[in-house]
Amino acid sequence: LMSLNLSSKRLLALAFAAALLLCPATSLSAQSAGTGSITGTVTDSSGAVVSGAAVLITDTDTNVTRAAATTAAGNYVEPFLQPGHYEVVVSSSGFGKVDTKGLTLTVGQTLTVDAKLPVGSTSTEVTVTSEALTLDTQKTEVGQTIDTNLIANLPVNARNWSDFVLLTPNVVQDGGSGLISFHGISGLYNQNYVDGANNNQMLFSEARGRSSGAPYIYSVDSIKEFAAETSNYSVEFGQAAGGQVNAVTKSGTNAIHGDLFYSLRYPDLNALDPFTKFTALHNTSVPAAAAFLLTQSTHQQQEFGGSVGGPIIKDRLFYFFTYDGFRKVGKALYYDTNTISLTPSGTTSSTSTITPTQCPATITATQCTNAIQFLLNTSTAAPTRFSKENLFFPRLDYHINSKNDAFVDFNFVDFDSAYGYSGSPTFTNSSPSTNGPTSYHERFLVGGLTTQIGKASVNEFHGQWGRDLETAGDYASGPSVAIGSSSSLVDTFGMPNALPRVAEPDEKRIQLSDVFSTAHGRHNLKFGGDANIVHEVMINLFQGGGIYGYGDSSPLINFQDWVQDAFAGQAGDTDPYAGYHYNTFVQTIDVVNTAPRTQGRDDFWMKMWDGFAEDSWKVSPSFTVTAGVRYDIQLTPAPGLTNSNYPPIS
Secondary structure, rough: OOOOOOOEEEEEEEEEEEEEOOOOOOHHHHOOEEEEEEEEEEOOOOOOOOOOOOOEEEEEOOOOEEEEEEOOOEEEEEEOOEEEEEEEEOOOOOOOOEEEEEEHHHOOEEEEEOEOOOEEEOOOEEEEEEEOOOOOOOOOOEEEEEEHHHHHHHHHHHOOOOHHHHOOEEEEEOOOEEEEEEEEEEEOEEEEEEOOEOOEEEEOEOOOOOOOOOOOOOOOEEEEEEEEEEEEOOOOOOOOOOOOOEEEOOOOOOOEEEEEEEEEEEEOOOOHHHHHHHHHHHOOOHHHHHHHHOOOOOOEEEEEEEEEEEEEEOOEEEEEEEEEEEEEEEEOEEEEHHHHHHHOOOOOOOOOOOOOOHHHOOOOOOHHHHHHHHHHHHOOOHHHHEEEEEEEEEEEEEEEEOOOOEEEEEEEEEEEEOOOOOOEEEEOOOOOHHHHOOEEEEEEEEEEEEEEEEEEEEEEEEEEEEEEEEEOOOOOOOOOOOOOOOOHEEEEEEEOOOOOOOOEEEEEEEEEEEEEEEOOOEEEEEEEEEEEEEEOOOOOOOOOOOOOEOOOOOHHHHHHHHHHHHOOOOOOOOOOOOOOOEEEEEEOOOOOOOOOOOOEEEEEEEEEEEEEEEEEEEEEEEEEEEEEEEEEEEEEEEOOOOOOOOOOOO
8 A cells, every 4th residue: 555654844935025126117026826916106297196096997808897096105006807908097186087008917917007197187188008018127027928819829739738838938848748847846846826726736746637647637728828937926826846837717708709629630631750750760670660650650639629708797797618629549559579470480599589489398389379379469469549538618707896706617627548548659568458548537616706895905715626536447457467577578468567546646625715915005915825625535556466577588588487387287288387487476465445446545635724925015116125924834644554564664
């Protein structure tokens, strides 16, 4: 059984950041998960601050408005706004209005919109049209925002939106599994958020669905935009030593909008990979393998679906829905690098030739032929692979009243793959029985409520229920048999040591988070906390089927040892040591969980709590200091049973 060591992780981080602000209408460094903020300073024509000025912020896509007022220092802050297009109107008694149009707010951004009010009546209006900045001189966090236009128009393999993270400076692939490294740190130390909810899996410390698992967990059609931050992010974010990926999904607007898509990948439409082609022509001695490598391993891949969004009640209730389908058909080739044939070779010095000539005299000719035929059947095969995924994503946004806005969305994914446990296109000296089918079942329910408290304070609450169930079956029963190893390997067959995986994992997460933001004078204060309760179930008895290993010096000797063991106890096998030629045998027995499909079960809860406080102090119109403190604690229980057969390590 997998044992769980007592693990209690406490992290106390004190982060101070200061930024010299060179111009009045760009971004500060404080970010929010799944939302953005608009802030600014209101002055009169002489530069004196105007307190009590009314600030009306309108989402021009939905016509939803937020009202704020400036503090005694002339500042205002409106946090927790959905990314989108905005208009800001500022007015005060005895002054004219300033209307700033064409603003674009991105996820995690704090957009600064200052206003200089002209002297006059409220009927006097100054209209300002915002222009996108070529260089953001006030941005202190290191990262990049991938917006809707980039996501919609850049090509991406298999429609995995998170591949766009590689467009961020100092971000590279971490190995060949699909993990991503931020500034050289392992891809297991990143944090992933979608709509303000934790999108990480606890067991493998990756984004849910895993880099080597399902093609994607959220459809690229349902992701509006995301920010990839490599460093200097707000203390609101934690649980990561690497990077932060902060995504937000699409929502409906007052205009009905949607799309349909269909993508086809077919051998006649695609060129061969140059490296694979060179390997087939120059570095592959087995004709069957060379011929296979000169064909497309993906025979057909289809991606299809669409999305639609719009109003249910204009200016109040909005819907958005995505369906995304994926189908893929291909083959995997299993072949042997040894010479295996039913035709006798005659006397030869080769130690990698296996024919009836090489069979030991202690078995019959029929047994020899049957054994060689078995190897030919298992080690030379090209089974068909088939993968399919169905994804459904509905979302509702509700403008309850002038003080309250809510949203809820549900992500539903089923992915199944034949021969998906090992995804390579070719395998040497192995058999299809060492592979297995995989399935991923993802269910995430995420919701949020934003409440305005007075003119200077806003509270945001997020909740999540999620389930991440990953399974892997088997194509053969135990034991696993390896006839040799490394250069002396003949074949491997039987149930792999890590299969079946009834649940690896079955992970259920409940998350509750709350953040309160208030503006007071020159200070923008933010306080928050987060609770993540994770129920982890793993059912995977490693080496439960048993493993036989043959480890002699050549393929020929390993074959002769195996073939005598294979017919042990049967008429015709006269070897007195039949059944005892193997070098190793390992098998794990679960004496606690004895019922079928429960062996190897681990069942435990992990609890994570965190809290933070942050203050952005606008010392002067051109200088802001941001300081924060954060505390994280993770509690993992000790194992329920202790193995008394061995002394404790410590």
